[in-house]
Amino acid sequence: MVQSADQAAPKPPRVQVTFSENDGCYIRMTETDENLMQAVRDGDVAKLGLLFDRHHRALFDFFVRMTGSGAAADDLVQDVFFRMLKYRGTFRDESRFKGWMFHIARNARFDYYKKHRAETLMPEDGAENVESRTPHPGRELEQEEQTSLLERALFKLDADKREVLVLSRYQDMKYDQIAELMECEVGTIKTRVHRALKELRQIFLKLSGERPLCIVKKSGNNLQIM
Amino acid sequence: MHCEEVREQFADYVIRGAEDPASLQIAQHLMTCESCRTEAEDLKTLWTALGAIPQGIEPAPAARASFNLMLEAYKHGLEQPAARSLWQGMNKWLGEWWPRQPAYQAILALALLAVGVMVGFLAHSSRVLFNIQPNPEIAELRLELADARRDLLGTRQMVAISLMQQQSASERLKGVNWSYQLRQPGGEVLTALLNTLMHDPNVNVRLATVEALRQFGDQQVVRQGILEAFTHQESPMVQVALIDLVVDLHEKESIGTLRQLTQDSKLDVSVRDRAQKGLAEME
Numbered sequence: 252m253v254q255s256a257d258q259a260a261p262k263p264p265r266v267q268v269t270f271s272e273n274d275g276c277y278i279r280m281t282e283t284d285e286n287l288m289q290a291v292r293d294g295d296v297a298k299l300g301l302l303f304d305r306h307h308r309a310l311f312d313f314f315v316r317m318t319g320s321g322a323a324a325d326d327l328v329q330d331v332f333f334r335m336l337k338y339r340g341t342f343r344d345e346s347r348f349k350g351w352m353f354h355i356a357r358n359a360r361f362d363y364y365k366k367h368r369a370e371t372l373m374p375e376d377g378a379e380n381v382e383s384r385t386p387h388p389g390r391e392l393e394q395e396e397q398t399s400l401l402e403r404a405l406f407k408l409d410a411d412k413r414e415v416l417v418l419s420r421y422q423d424m425k426y427d428q429i430a431e432l433m434e435c436e437v438g439t440i441k442t443r444v445h446r447a448l449k450e451l452r453q454i455f456l457k458l459s460g461e462r463p464l465c466i467v468k469k470s471g472n473n474l475q476i477m
Numbered sequence: 478m479h480c481e482e483v484r485e486q487f488a489d490y491v492i493r494g495a496e497d498p499a500s501l502q503i504a505q506h507l508m509t510c511e512s513c514r515t516e517a518e519d520l521k522t523l524w525t526a527l528g529a530i531p532q533g534i535e536p537a538p539a540a541r542a543s544f545n546l547m548l549e550a551y552k553h554g555l556e557q558p559a560a561r562s563l564w565q566g567m568n569k570w571l572g573e574w575w576p577r578q579p580a581y582q583a584i585l586a587l588a589l590l591a592v593g594v595m596v597g598f599l600a601h602s603s604r605v606l607f608n609i610q611p612n613p614e615i616a617e618l619r620l621e622l623a624d625a626r627r628d629l630l631g632t633r634q635m636v637a638i639s640l641m642q643q644q645s646a647s648e649r650l651k652g653v654n655w656s657y658q659l660r661q662p663g664g665e666v667l668t669a670l671l672n673t674l675m676h677d678p679n680v681n682v683r684l685a686t687v688e689a690l691r692q693f694g695d696q697q698v699v700r701q702g703i704l705e706a707f708t709h710q711e712s713p714m715v716q717v718a719l720i721d722l723v724v725d726l727h728e729k730e731s732i733g734t735l736r737q738l739t740q741d742s743k744l745d746v747s748v749r750d751r752a753q754k755g756l757a758e759m760e
Contacts, residue, residue: 296552303544311536321534328536329543336551394529401523402530420527426488441488448492448520455523 284348292339302348303332309422310356316417317360319406323367330359353418353432364410397459404455412447419444478506480513487517492524539681542647546685549654633658638669646679653685657692667693671702675709683710687718694726707734713745720748724755732759 284305290298307328314324334355342351405413418424418432426444430437456462483506490500507514537543576582633655640652656662656670670693674686693699703723710716720738723731738744738752 296548296555299548300544303541307536307540307544311534311540312532315532315534321537324534325537325540328540329547332544333547333551336548397526398530401526405527405530416527420524421532442485444488444492445484445520448523449516452519452523 285346288335288339288342288346288348288351289344291335292342296336296339299332299335302335306349306352307332310352313353313356313417313422314360316405316421317410317414318363323363327356327359327363330363331356334359347428349424350428350432353422353424357414357432400458401451401455404451404458407454407458408447408451412443412450415440415443416447416451478502480506480510483507483510483513484516487520492520537681539646539679542650543681545647546650546654546681553657630659630661634663634666637662637666641669641673646682649673649677649679649682650685653682653689656689662693664698667696667698667702671699671706674702674706680712680714683712683715684718687715687722691722691725694722700726700728700730704728704731704734707738713748716744716748717751720751720755724758727759729759732756735759 282301284302287298287302291302310328310331311324314327315321318324318327331352335352338355342348405416408416415429415433418429419426424432426437426440430440433440483503486499486503490503507517576585637652637655637659640648640655643649643652653670653673656666659666670686670690674683674690677683677686687703690699690703694703703719703726707716707719710719716738720735723735735752735756739749739756741749
């Protein structure tokens with residue numbers, strides 16, 4: 252597809268821009284996630300590498316926030332991409348890649364949880380197991396403490412409630428996308444988000460000794476709890 | 478609007494900040510209802526604070542290399558079923574011709590045997606009668622083919638060893654992967670694999686090596702090397718993989734090592750558990 256630089260495309264979901272020489276001219280080529288996955292489905296499995304580069308961090312983030320373990324998240328990311336290959340035939344022309352990917356990711360997480368529940372390797376057993384985060388220099392101590400408490404509170408939520416918050420807040424998924432993923436009504440998701448937040452607030456207050464959460468204000472590019 | 482109706486909309490208007498005609502009514506309600514206003518503010522604060530939780534853990538540096546390895550293995554697997562399906566097709570075709578009755582099967586087998594004997598006898602007689610000598614050109618070509626095969630095997634071994642000595646972990650993984658192409662690897666390749674298993678700094682490379690060594694598990698030097706490798710490993714994942722390997726290979730000499738592992742309190746509990754299970758299977 253030939254496109255000039257200022258010609259705005261009708262907002263494709265994800266576009267990779269590469270340049271390829273053709274008859275001495277450079278043309279601009281775009282490949283959406285859906286196009287790439289269709290190619291993988293049709294036998295060009297090497298294209299999955301591009302999808303890995305684009306999405307493995309987002310998946311890793313999802314799994315870390317759900318399991319609290321970086322090692323488990325690494326394993327699960329690999330498992331998701333393996334399942335993508337295994338079940339590539341189920342990707343339909345009208346499928347949206349991100350939704351399909353998270354559908355596989357959720358199944359992988361359920362299986363992982365079932366498999367490891369009986370063993371000592373914990374998956375989502377609460378805040379005490381959350382791996383320590385990289386320290387952020389310059390952050391106020393109180394802010395650090397509140398963020399840490401909130402993170403612990405988040406891990407004390409039931410997995411299904413935490414999941415809806417993680418998808419909505421950190422994966423930036425819209426309610427209708429989450430509803431499609433979880434095969435329920437959009438209204439149900441809105442109610443779940445509302446309830447999950449209320450419960451999260453209760454847990455936070457309990458952990459903080461009924462000390463309310465400070466207001467978070469945006470300062471420059473950083474969020475600060477004042 | 479009633480409080481209940483307003484609160485049902487919090488997910489849209491308070492958290493996501495959506496704007497449509499209903500948001501005006503909600504805003505008006507919030508101005509007059511203190512309890513709804515307090516809840517709305519609390520939820521908004523919480524939503525913003527959630528955004529401040531950093532995702533401080535990075536994916537493992539070898540994630541891409543592990544993915545590449547998996548992809549290569551999958552591609553390799555894709556090629557195998559194609560070959561198998563051809564074989565299955567031939568099998569099916571022959572099966573259709575093969576008689577169902579045991580008596581006919583015996584007759585057909587005897588007839589085929591007789592034909593084979595006759596063909597062999599005729600071939601021998603004609604060579605004796607007409608004094609046919611083996612074609613020297615064909616014999617020479619056969620020798621060249623055998624040489625070429627040896628050269629190819631040597632090249633593959635060289636590539637595998639060379640890759641296993643690279644700085645980059647993904648290159649070393651490729652080297653380990655190359656060993657799958659060697660049906661009868663020389664001592665140098667086995668030594669390189671065992672060295673990688675014992676000394677490679679990357680866990681993923683060591684794990685891939687454990688799997689690669691599985692195919693050569695019938696060789697004594699490999700079995701001894703695997704047992705020796707237990708003393709060099711600190712990663713629980715590699716230790717578990719090694720335990721699985723010796724159990725699969727039914728290596729009786731590993732029983733003592735497994736017993737030591739079960740009693741070593743410094744080891745990860747999952748390693749000790751796996752060693753215990755392995756012992757139960759071996760004994």
